[in-house]
Amino acid sequence: MHPSQELRAAIRGGRFDKPTSGKAPGYVQANLVIVPQAHAFDFLLFCQRNQKPCPLLEVVEAGQREAKRLAPGSDLSRDIPRYRVFRDGSMTEERTDVSDLWRNDFVSFLLGCSFSFEKPLLDAGLEIRNLTCGVNVPMYRTAIPTRPAGAFSGPLVVSMRPFTPEQAIKAALVTGKLPEVHGAPIHQGDPGAIGIRAIDRPEYGDPVPIRAGEIPVFWACGVTPQEALLNAKLPLAITHAPGHMFVSDIREEELPFFHYSVR
Amino acid sequence: MHPSQELRAAIRGGRFDKPTSGKAPGYVQANLVIVPQAHAFDFLLFCQRNQKPCPLLEVVEAGQREAKRLAPGSDLSRDIPRYRVFRDGSMTEERTDVSDLWRNDFVSFLLGCSFSFEKPLLDAGLEIRNLTCGVNVPMYRTAIPTRPAGAFSGPLVVSMRPFTPEQAIKAALVTGKLPEVHGAPIHQGDPGAIGIRAIDRPEYGDPVPIRAGEIPVFWACGVTPQEALLNAKLPLAITHAPGHMFVSDIREEELPFFHYSVR
Numbered sequence: 001m002h003p004s005q006e007l008r009a010a011i012r013g014g015r016f017d018k019p020t021s022g023k024a025p026g027y028v029q030a031n032l033v034i035v036p037q038a039h040a041f042d043f044l045l046f047c048q049r050n051q052k053p054c055p056l057l058e059v060v061e062a063g064q065r066e067a068k069r070l071a072p073g074s075d076l077s078r079d080i081p082r083y084r085v086f087r088d089g090s091m092t093e094e095r096t097d098v099s100d101l102w103r104n105d106f107v108s109f110l111l112g113c114s115f116s117f118e119k120p121l122l123d124a125g126l127e128i129r130n131l132t133c134g135v136n137v138p139m140y141r142t143a144i145p146t147r148p149a150g151a152f153s154g155p156l157v158v159s160m161r162p163f164t165p166e167q168a169i170k171a172a173l174v175t176g177k178l179p180e181v182h183g184a185p186i187h188q189g190d191p192g193a194i195g196i197r198a199i200d201r202p203e204y205g206d207p208v209p210i211r212a213g214e215i216p217v218f219w220a221c222g223v224t225p226q227e228a229l230l231n232a233k234l235p236l237a238i239t240h241a242p243g244h245m246f247v248s249d250i251r252e253e254e255l256p257f258f259h260y261s262v263r
Numbered sequence: 264m265h266p267s268q269e270l271r272a273a274i275r276g277g278r279f280d281k282p283t284s285g286k287a288p289g290y291v292q293a294n295l296v297i298v299p300q301a302h303a304f305d306f307l308l309f310c311q312r313n314q315k316p317c318p319l320l321e322v323v324e325a326g327q328r329e330a331k332r333l334a335p336g337s338d339l340s341r342d343i344p345r346y347r348v349f350r351d352g353s354m355t356e357e358r359t360d361v362s363d364l365w366r367n368d369f370v371s372f373l374l375g376c377s378f379s380f381e382k383p384l385l386d387a388g389l390e391i392r393n394l395t396c397g398v399n400v401p402m403y404r405t406a407i408p409t410r411p412a413g414a415f416s417g418p419l420v421v422s423m424r425p426f427t428p429e430q431a432i433k434a435a436l437v438t439g440k441l442p443e444v445h446g447a448p449i450h451q452g453d454p455g456a457i458g459i460r461a462i463d464r465p466e467y468g469d470p471v472p473i474r475a476g477e478i479p480v481f482w483a484c485g486v487t488p489q490e491a492l493l494n495a496k497l498p499l500a501i502t503h504a505p506g507h508m509f510v511s512d513i514r515e516e517e518l519p520f521f522h523y524s525v526r
Contacts, residue, residue: 041300041304048319051522052522059308059312156525179522179523184523220525260314260315260442262316
């Protein structure tokens with residue numbers, strides 16, 4: 001049994017409802033967005049047009065709850081430690097199980113997550129400040145618009161990690177090889193240049209110190225589709241709660257080949 | 264004016280209706296598939312699940328005929344030298360203009376084309392046999408199934424170029440860097456291993472000689488979605504005619520950044 005399968009079994013059994021960072025190490029984790037079928041084409045198109053923040057790994061069609069490629073035997077209505085329920089553009093509740101809310105017209109989207117590039121960055125000898133500080137990564141709303149699709153639009157959200165200029169080059173090379181999990185940074189240096197007003201007050205997550213000689217480096221972030229979801233004001237939609245991800249059976253090493261295998 | 268814009272103007276004006284290979288060199292060319300909106304989610308999902316044969320560059324929504332990102336000012340109902348019209352799963356006619364068939368519920372899909380990796384292969388000092396012979400590239404139906412989505416399913420179609428084993432390694436490295444236009448080969452050597460019965464009788468295009476010491480090398484091919492379209496038996500669908508591509512204003516050098524820019 002994969003450690004990822006054990007973790008999903010614990011989640012489904014009600015024995016684990018915490019953030020998944022560092023759990024089942026080496027297995028790809030994913031963001032989840034569930035929308036009714038009437039909005040599924042537009043959301044799929046939103047992902048296609050905004051691949052930096054929305055790197056789509058798998059789409060599970062209406063009538064199904066199993067992510068067959070990422071995790072055979074999974075149940076998307078029960079296998080995530082914490083869900084968020086959105087009604088008419090507001091987050092109305094968090095739950096550990098949405099099986100009683102499930103509708104046959106739900107379409108589920110699983111998107112790559114930056115957790116999968118943390119180990120390659122650490123392996124390259126880089127420090128990840130929020131890990132050192134033991135806090136959530138800081139995330140900011142930018143002035144860069146996403147490319148709209150139907151009801152979905154809104155600002156690009158970015159995560160930030162501080163590095164020296166030399167380390168930032170290394171970090172760009174390492175993450176640039178992983179487009180399935182946001183890829184290379186989208187900006188480095190002046191936060192104001194992308195519309196960030198206060199680097200010490202992130203809109204999501206926690207602030208981290210930027211030391212002398214360091215610059216902030218910004219990556220497209222998987223919170224972006226949640227902003228688009230708020231703007232879209234669907235009657236009902238469901239996501240994972242930030243940090244409480246879907247844990248797949250795919251090894252991180254397989255990511256570069258995930259979309260490029262034909263068997 | 265870009266050479267690509269001049270070529271599209273000539274096509275629209277009825278002054279060019281030939282294959283586009285070698286025309287407007289350096290500009291990305293694309294496969295076109297047009298389906299009614301009722302089938303658009305399924306076809307978009309088919310592309311998402313089969314990125315090797317169906318590397319999606321742009322989707323043009325219902326009510327629009329302009330590929331805004333690939334070619335501002337373009338008209339997908341008139342800017343392709345030759346179209347194919349499919350009715351109930353049969354190809355019923357070829358035309359040079361489909362503006363009188365256009366419906367407001369048409370959704371257009373533009374997919375990367377292997378024409379864009381020919382120049383990088385030539386630049387790497389490799390010979391492309393079908394170019395040397397002045398014929399169309401040979402294409403084969405394989406026994407590898409695509410991942411189905413809704414009504415769309417069918418076999419993977421591959422294109423073939425012969426190389427020595429050493430050249431084949433070089434060709435894999437060159438094309439592996441271009442996933443937007445089918446990427447690395449999916450097979451090399453024994454045609455029977457992927458269900459090809461007669462290497463001298465391709466299902467599409469023309470046969471080419473394989474010389475002593477050479478092996479056939481196979482790439483996922485943009486004809487694959489046309490096979491899926493035949494299987495889907497939609498009442499109406501439109502594609503380009505093979506070799507008669509949509510010519511965009513995007514430079515081939517920009518391809519690696521096309522999906523990974525956020526501005």
